[in-house]
Amino acid sequence: MKVLANFEDNHKIPSNSSLDVMLGGGFEKGTITQIFGPPTSGKSNLTLTLAVNVARTNKKVIYIDTEGGISIDRIKQIAGSDFSNVANNIIVFEPTSFQEQNDKLRSIDVWLRRNHEDVELIVLDSAVALYRVDDMKSSKLNKELGKQMGLLSKIARQYDVAVIVTNQIYSAIDEEGNSDIKAVGGTILQYWSKVIIQLERGDEINQRVATLKRHRSMPEGKQAVFTITSRGII
Known part of the structure; x- marks a missing residue:
């Protein structure tokens, strides 16, 4: 099935892929x-595709890159001939510590009070990269992470903005050794x-599988298969 980008549903942002079918139209605002x-499961490719889709509509995207990995060349590939317009609509922040990440989020909240009508999407890529390398005690880190997520949740609801956070994984061993x-x-x-949403590599080299782990109105366990291409995801 081919899903064409359209913003007729003003409460969802399309990805132009089978993910939109899985999510009932796209990624929710609010x-x-x-x-x-x-790594390499497609998290950044997905968020960059969404960022370009929004920027093409002359709405602003706030992209918080905590790993210093955002690629201008990749944005050029995805945006194609629209790059100049797209680049003007993506605002990038690059915090280098967990405390700076906290400060950036608070300054974004203040800025949005005057400019929220222009913004449709905030991406935090990745939410925990700096959290994992910070030397604060874990209890304090967890408290700060909770405050950051609470602030992003407030921003999403108050300004009807879609907030997407990417996250890393780890392998846990249960009592039975699994x-x-x-x-x-x-x-x-x-x-x-x-x-x-959980992302995994598929059977083919550029194929990825998305599994819905939680949703307010869609059944858990739904899956979508998409492909990473030079022009984003399809």
């Missing part, structure tokens, strides 16, 4: 969507994320 998976893949951030990110 809430936090968490996307987690291993390995289970879990998202970093535990119950904190799980609590604040009203939609949760």
Whole structure:
């Protein structure tokens, strides 16, 4: 099925892929969507595709890159001839510490009070990269992470903005010695994320599989298969 980008449903942002079918039209505004998976599972390709889709409509995207991995060349590929217009509509922040990440989010909240009508999407890629390398005690880190997610949730609801956070994974061993893949951030990110999507590599080299782990109105376990291309995801 081919899904064409349209913003007739003003409460959802399309990805132009089978993900839109899985999500009932696209990524919701007014809430936090968490996307987690291993490296190269497609998290950044998905968020960059969404960012370009929004920027093409002359709406602003706030992209918080905590790993210093955002690629201008990749945005050029996805945007094609629209790059100049797209580039003007994507605002990038690159915090280098967990405290700076906190400060950036608070400054964004202040800025949005005057400019929220121009913004449709906020991406935090990744929510826990700096959290994992910070030397603060874990209890304080968890408290700060909860505050950050609470602020993003407030921003999403107050300004009807789609907030997408990407997340990393780790392997946990249960009492029977079985390995289970879990998202970093535990119950904190799980609590604040009203939609949760797990990404995995598919059978083919550029194929990815998305599994719906949580949604307010769609059944859990639904899956979508998409392909990463030079022009984004299809």
